[in-house]
Amino acid sequence: MKIFFNILAILFFTNIFAQATDSLPILERTIKVTDPYYREDQFYVGITHSLLINKPENVLQRSISIGTNFGFLRDFPLNKQRTVAIAPGLGFAFYNLRHNLAFTNNAFQIDNNPEKNVEKLTYFEIPIEFRWRTSKVHSHKFWRIYSGIKYSYLLNSNSKYKGDLGSFSVNNSNYFTKSNIGVYVSAGFNTWNFYAYYGFKPLYSKNAIDHKSYFNMINLGLMFYIL
Numbered sequence: 001m002k003i004f005f006n007i008l009a010i011l012f013f014t015n016i017f018a019q020a021t022d023s024l025p026i027l028e029r030t031i032k033v034t035d036p037y038y039r040e041d042q043f044y045v046g047i048t049h050s051l052l053i054n055k056p057e058n059v060l061q062r063s064i065s066i067g068t069n070f071g072f073l074r075d076f077p078l079n080k081q082r083t084v085a086i087a088p089g090l091g092f093a094f095y096n097l098r099h100n101l102a103f104t105n106n107a108f109q110i111d112n113n114p115e116k117n118v119e120k121l122t123y124f125e126i127p128i129e130f131r132w133r134t135s136k137v138h139s140h141k142f143w144r145i146y147s148g149i150k151y152s153y154l155l156n157s158n159s160k161y162k163g164d165l166g167s168f169s170v171n172n173s174n175y176f177t178k179s180n181i182g183v184y185v186s187a188g189f190n191t192w193n194f195y196a197y198y199g200f201k202p203l204y205s206k207n208a209i210d211h212k213s214y215f216n217m218i219n220l221g222l223m224f225y226i227l
Helices: 002-021
Strands: 043-053 066-073 084-097 101-104 107-110 116-133 143-163 166-171 179-189 192-199 216-226
Touching: 043 084, 043 192, 066 116, 084 143, 101 116, 101 143, 101 166, 116 179, 143 192, 179 216
Parallel strands: none
Antiparallel strands: 043 066, 043 216, 066 084, 084 116, 101 107, 116 143, 143 166, 143 179, 179 192, 192 216
């Protein structure tokens, strides 16, 4: 009989606690299990278009320079409501840059109509971000503004060109800057989140192109969060 009353007491206080922790209507809930210690948005996947700035006037981008990034961020809430958090993480980024500047014979030349001219870059990334959100314990549908700083290290580069100047493929050229630091922001509601990143350091090493233009990179796109 004592065990029976103990079970009833546990069920009673669990129900009271669940009601107190979240007043969201049942029809709006996306999570059925109450977890007052939940963590948000710990896996991310992004798709971006890369813009190159601080480049020579005769250098133009061609078509869309698609990039993707993904990784894991450990969410550490800073307040009782779990609407403010900090999140360090690890990830990877892949960029395909398309422009009219061809890398041939250890030199850069302009070709406005190449058959193919693309630079593929792979980075290992260490982001850390400050998070504000309107999340609740029973729903993944909320507003968010996440801003942070990110360190990137170039793991691999590949430049491929085919056109009137010949055919070239160069791996891991010294002309690329090995590491970079940039800032970013991700903001939106539920699934759709706008993403923007700016790298402080130039894409190319000093004097690789000329003494004035180093190609800083801006990435614009969408960010998707899971769990």
